[in-house]
Amino acid sequence: MSENQHTLNPVRRRRRRLTDDGEDRLSSLPDAILTEILSCLPINSAATTSVLSRRWRHLWTGVTRFEIYNIKSRYPPDFLSIVSNILMHLTSPKIDVFKIQVRSIITLVIELDELESFFHEICRRNVQQLICNGEEYCDKYFPVPTCLLSCQSLVTLELFGSLEYDWEKNKNRDVQLKLPNLKKLTFCYLRQVPPWLDSLSESSPLLEELTLMFALFGYRQLPNTMPLLNLSFPNLKSLNLMVEACYEEPGVDVISIDAPKLTHLQINHIFGYHLGPLPYKGMSSIYNLELKLQQYCNVFTDLSVNVNLLMFSNLVHLTTTLDRVDLNGCKDLLVSLQCFPNLKHLHVKLEEMDYGSKMKHRNWHAPDIVPSCLMSKLKTIDIKGLQLSGSIGGLKLLGYILGNAKVLEKLYLEDVWFHERTKQETLWTECEFCRSLYKLPRSSSTCEVVFSGRFITSSSNTFKNGRLTFQ
Numbered sequence: 001m002s003e004n005q006h007t008l009n010p011v012r013r014r015r016r017r018l019t020d021d022g023e024d025r026l027s028s029l030p031d032a033i034l035t036e037i038l039s040c041l042p043i044n045s046a047a048t049t050s051v052l053s054r055r056w057r058h059l060w061t062g063v064t065r066f067e068i069y070n071i072k073s074r075y076p077p078d079f080l081s082i083v084s085n086i087l088m089h090l091t092s093p094k095i096d097v098f099k100i101q102v103r104s105i106i107t108l109v110i111e112l113d114e115l116e117s118f119f120h121e122i123c124r125r126n127v128q129q130l131i132c133n134g135e136e137y138c139d140k141y142f143p144v145p146t147c148l149l150s151c152q153s154l155v156t157l158e159l160f161g162s163l164e165y166d167w168e169k170n171k172n173r174d175v176q177l178k179l180p181n182l183k184k185l186t187f188c189y190l191r192q193v194p195p196w197l198d199s200l201s202e203s204s205p206l207l208e209e210l211t212l213m214f215a216l217f218g219y220r221q222l223p224n225t226m227p228l229l230n231l232s233f234p235n236l237k238s239l240n241l242m243v244e245a246c247y248e249e250p251g252v253d254v255i256s257i258d259a260p261k262l263t264h265l266q267i268n269h270i271f272g273y274h275l276g277p278l279p280y281k282g283m284s285s286i287y288n289l290e291l292k293l294q295q296y297c298n299v300f301t302d303l304s305v306n307v308n309l310l311m312f313s314n315l316v317h318l319t320t321t322l323d324r325v326d327l328n329g330c331k332d333l334l335v336s337l338q339c340f341p342n343l344k345h346l347h348v349k350l351e352e353m354d355y356g357s358k359m360k361h362r363n364w365h366a367p368d369i370v371p372s373c374l375m376s377k378l379k380t381i382d383i384k385g386l387q388l389s390g391s392i393g394g395l396k397l398l399g400y401i402l403g404n405a406k407v408l409e410k411l412y413l414e415d416v417w418f419h420e421r422t423k424q425e426t427l428w429t430e431c432e433f434c435r436s437l438y439k440l441p442r443s444s445s446t447c448e449v450v451f452s453g454r455f456i457t458s459s460s461n462t463f464k465n466g467r468l469t470f471q
């Protein structure tokens with residue numbers, strides 16, 4: 001609904017509600033239905049209906065959804081006071097949804113006691129969904145209110161912004177984690193691992209969706225303590241985990257995951273965060289896996305050394321982003337495909353790939369083994385951002401894939417870059433690479449190879465008699 005519609009004159013609104021015979025059908029509805037309609041509006045829009053008539057004056061106070069948006073001003077004056085005042089006018093004993101969307105979540109930051117009091121009032125209304133969304137990441141931190149950790153009515157809890165749990169200020173508080181009905185939890189971004197995270201599994205046995213994004217710069221784990229992230233959830237179906245850190249200490253178990261019902265897993269590691277010996281359990285149920293990894297925390301390197309470390313027996317979709325890897329990193333990925341015996345769709349994005357020297361590419365050798373999924377399961381492979389010095393190493397890599405993929409339907413190479421100096425050299429290299437690529441032996445007679453470089457895009461289906469057709 002546009003802003004102009006919200007600001008229409010009440011008299012004009014009333015005229016619009018009247019039918020041709022003069023009947024006001026909207027006002028003929030019972031209060032309960034009108035309140036449900038108003039609950040679908042942002043709270044400030046619902047409140048403006050109080051000027052329509054005496055009957056409408058207090059109807060909006062019975063809404064069960066509280067949604068308010070303020071993304072224009074970064075630091076609106078007394079925003080929390082305004083929200084608190086509106087909240088105190090509500091007469092409904094229950095708030096199904098409480099949602100605030102602001103430009104920065106620190107808009108809500110005041111004294112800790114006042115912040116606790118504000119959210120305590122929300123929790124007192126038996127809120128089921130609580131969402132605070134700050135669109136901007138900020139270097140100032142929003143303290144997570146402790147009362148949210150014991151709100152037993154919560155089904156969904158989502159906090160977006162720069163989050164922290166102030167252990168010093170809360171050490172004298174009786175903080176008990178009690179979220180028995182919680183099914184979805186999102187915290188972005190936490191600046192430390194909260195002390196109550198390990199008890200989350202016991203307090204939230206129904207949890208199905210979990211998103212944790214950490215900014216652990218300067219964080220240090222105490223020696224001889226439990227793993228930094230210990231995630232054990234019997235009913236978890238979706239896990240999205242992102243860690244930003246500069247911390248790396250070999251031999252430390254940083255992540256421990258035990259989720260037997262997990263079907264979707266997304267892990268994003270940045271700045272060399274150490275994965276340790278991969279203490280993952282219950283991975284056999286995962287259907288969709290997304291990994292974003294850097295060179296120094298490349299899971300596929302560990303898996304290629306010990307393929308029995310993990311087995312994703314039900315995985316069908318694998319999407320991975322590899323940052324600052326070379327052709328050997330791609331080789332590790334190919335070898336680790338043994339851990340995904342039923343993989344059908346592989347999407348690989350290479351960011352800031354190391355070109356490497358032409359000699360290094362010439363000496364590159366394909367793996368000695370062929371994963372079973374490559375021979376009998378993989379149908380689509382999408383590789384984006386392949387960067388090469390010359391064409392020999394890239395052709396060896398792709399020749400290994402095409403020569404062993406018996407049921408492959410499409411190999412798509414997107415944003416291929418060659419380390420050439422001029423446009424003419426690059427154009428010539430791309431054309432010669434495509435000719436050599438399309439001549440490679442293919443185990444799958446129906447496989448289409450699509451190449452997209454800096455200057456040309458072509459398909460093997462249009463390659464005839466050594467002549468290329470560009471799209």
